[in-house]
Amino acid sequence: LVCAVKYAEAFDKDRGKVSLLNLHFFAGYSIERVFYLALGGIAISSMAALKENAYIIMALIALFLFLFFIREGWYRGLIDRLKRPDREFIVPILEGLFLVLVVLVVFSLFYTGNLLDISGMKAAVEKALSHWYEMHRIERMGGPYFFYLARIALYELPVLVFGVLGMFYYGFCDRKKEKLLAVLLSYWVVVDIMYLIAQSYPGAGKFLPTTYVQSSILIFLPLLVLGIFGVVYIKNRFIAFLVFWALSNFFIYSYVQEKVPWLVLNPLLPLVLIAAAYLGELLPGLNLRSRKGAAVVIFLLISSSFMVHSSLLLNYENYTDPAEPMIQASQPPQKFSEVLTKISEVTSQYRNQSTEIQITDVNLETPFLWYGRHYSNIKWRVDLDAEFNAPLIVVHDSEETVTEADVMQRNLGSDYIRLDSAKMSWYWFQLSDITPEYILWRKMNRPPDEYRFVLFYKPVTK
Template sequence: MSGSSAAGFAIRIQKSLSTERFFFCILILAAVLRFAFLDLKLFHHDEAIHAWFSYKLLTTGVYVYDPSFHGPLLYYVTAGMFALLGDADLVGRIVPAFLGTLIVALVYPLYRLGYLDSRQTLVAAFFLAISPNMVYFSRFLRNDIFILFLTFVLLLALILYLERGQARYAMITAAAAGLGLSCKENMPIVLGIFGVYLLYLLWAGKVKLPARWKRDLALGVLVAAGIIVVFYSSFGVHPDRVLTFIPDAIGHWWEMHEQQRLGGPFYFYVLLLLLYELPILVLAIAGTVQFLIAGRKAASAAVRSMHEIVAISLQQIRSVLPAPPSFDKKEEFFRFCIVWMALSIAAYAYIGEKVPWLLIHQLLPLVFVAAYAMTEKKTVIAVVSSVFLVLALWHVAYVPADVNEPIMQVQNSEDMREVMALIDGSNAVAIASDRYWPLPWYYRGDRSANLSYFGKKIDEGSIAAGNYDLVIASDEDSYPALPGYEKRTYNLNYWFSWYDNKDRVLQYYFLRDGKMGNMKIDVFVPERTSA
């Protein structure tokens, strides 16, 4: 092969391995991980409730904000999907999976804007693509993936507004804020962190607001407020909720914070990071240390430079004085991500309600900090250590069984598939218990005709008079026996509790044999008569 041919071949190889092509492959991987076997598992307890409210909104047109179930955006979006594609588990999870994929895609604009280099971009996107928590909660009908996507959109729009000064970016920022506030009550944490850092940038003279910023701010407030009013008033059906949703939300979630209904230690999320996201956590710690060391070296160099300048005669100052240092957007972005990460971890450590899905709000900035100073050696470490993430991801997202993991909180048991098969074969079913979710979701519309929900244990005479093919009761308030029925016990749902496992955390980390809490139901089926 001639020298020119070899050079041409090398150039073609280099082009084929461009950042864009690598990024596209990572994006495809992210999409596959989020959309593959999307209805593999039954709906989680919360998913079933969210889907049910969305179905009721679609079929009856009724929605009223209740802070226990977060903001209205998810319900309107999901109802729209049900209207387009039908009401099903898979359809309910399509938008979360799509938004989870877009979160990976939004890393690319940061690269094009110069805030990440090629290596940082690919590593950050790869971590977001295969992170067990990012994937799991992108396959999950909850508000958090909506909030995370809107957080990223808000960040990019705000950056573009500060760089280009165009009003349209201010409006996108406002729309993202308004939609986020219409989605879940933790959006103010994001706005608070971003707002504080913006004030710092302005105070330090690192950025300047556009000339027409007051006009853009006023228009942005109108856009955000308009979105909030439309959603919380249920598109004008309940205008009174516009005045009450804020005190209701604060009152409810402050009570949950003090009650610590789903509590845990202040380091609860650190344990989850160690359990599922260890490579990202370690690299984020390393990135923070690297950033601080680099900042100290830069400060020392600046002091030495100042001493040298002072030592030179006044006549020579003009000729040797260095030009003011330019604004390093990459370094400032990582400084922001470290602050964002630290304040997010602190905020969620303080909040009394400790639930696994809140981890992803801390994980997004953590991923960017992990990508700081991504040398070739550090890149190799990131890629090799990703095996840990892949194994954890496979276990929690793609195993169709009751998995003993804290990431799954009050997950409906796979036992319920057998229970629902029994219901499908029955003409009349009595549910003599207040434990029955997710049945209202799976038996909605015409399918609910054969089910009678009593909400409590009923007397045996009522069961006999009802001529039921199937009777379901809580195992804690059940019947010792029912004449003519065979008793079977099934898991309804299950969870991993910190309080049940706090004395054996290290053992669980390696053995995954923690104590699971669960609810059980007794199912009474007709006795088989011998021929």
């Protein structure tokens, strides 16, 4: 985006100002444009190689550029210009081809090591898209349609409220706002009625779109439409882009069943900028003595205080607590550190990092491959019927009546001490969890689900 802005600035410069001391221009052409095109192409290729959602970003940017092309009316007279092209028409086309060439070359180098390997690039794109499709299909990290909406409301409440108000403020005049709000509310009422009918009368639900269309599409489709119309009708180009970017990202990620907390940043960032711009125009002209002015200030203070409170809870108190929705479930709970401390303590009594460690649970390879990277004598995937005599033994635990850990404890005898732990913990949130205690302090009335394991260790007795 920075490269696009700098390219636009260079595009608008006076190309007639040529100076021997100023190499920005050559024969009336800004060399800066080539530099920013090349840098932008490298950035796009790097994004494709480094960011998991790069293809979604590129698709949305392409859609925005297409809508912007329509908004600016650049299609008018296009056929005539193709028949009689001039310099102002040819140069941007050549620049576009140059940008595509840079993207392809750098992308090919990243994925194949060759300068321009078309088949290798095609295979890389197909694998990336098929991975996203498969993760969406199996719902590897699925979640409800309000997954990101709930997190924005919980952690960024003033941004959500003033961001939405800002979209209405910049996007539509007063009369259109009322009509739009009425249409949106009517649509959502109809959708809600369809869901109630489908739940109450399953037979009738077969004839309703709620049975066949994913809920995120059915509920949030008007937001995508608003984002598209915003590009065409909002006068301020930057605000038009922010509205489109916020609503389109929110729609896409609410639909994709690969929901992780950090992807909330995609719709949140433009929403922050819209809220800031709207407050910047609202507050200076606000009459604090009026009811409206007092209500705005009071809400802003309360919601901002709640936002700071939520941030402090997340970052300094509950940073390993899965009750915080922004905590990813794959993060080990706090008690996992006790296992690492005990391993370090016991190995220091034997052969330090050469001490033998036996691990039976194959699902523990992910954390222990990293945390045990300095230990050279780890035995992986040890069969339960094998001989266990290592100073440290790691076994899977479960909720069954008799677990692998219980059997291991009986076989090992009294020489070993048992330490229960878990590699990850999580909550499947329910509507009943939404209580004042949870909203304010993240207090849950039930323990989290866990993937548990047991460490058996044999300390050296003196």
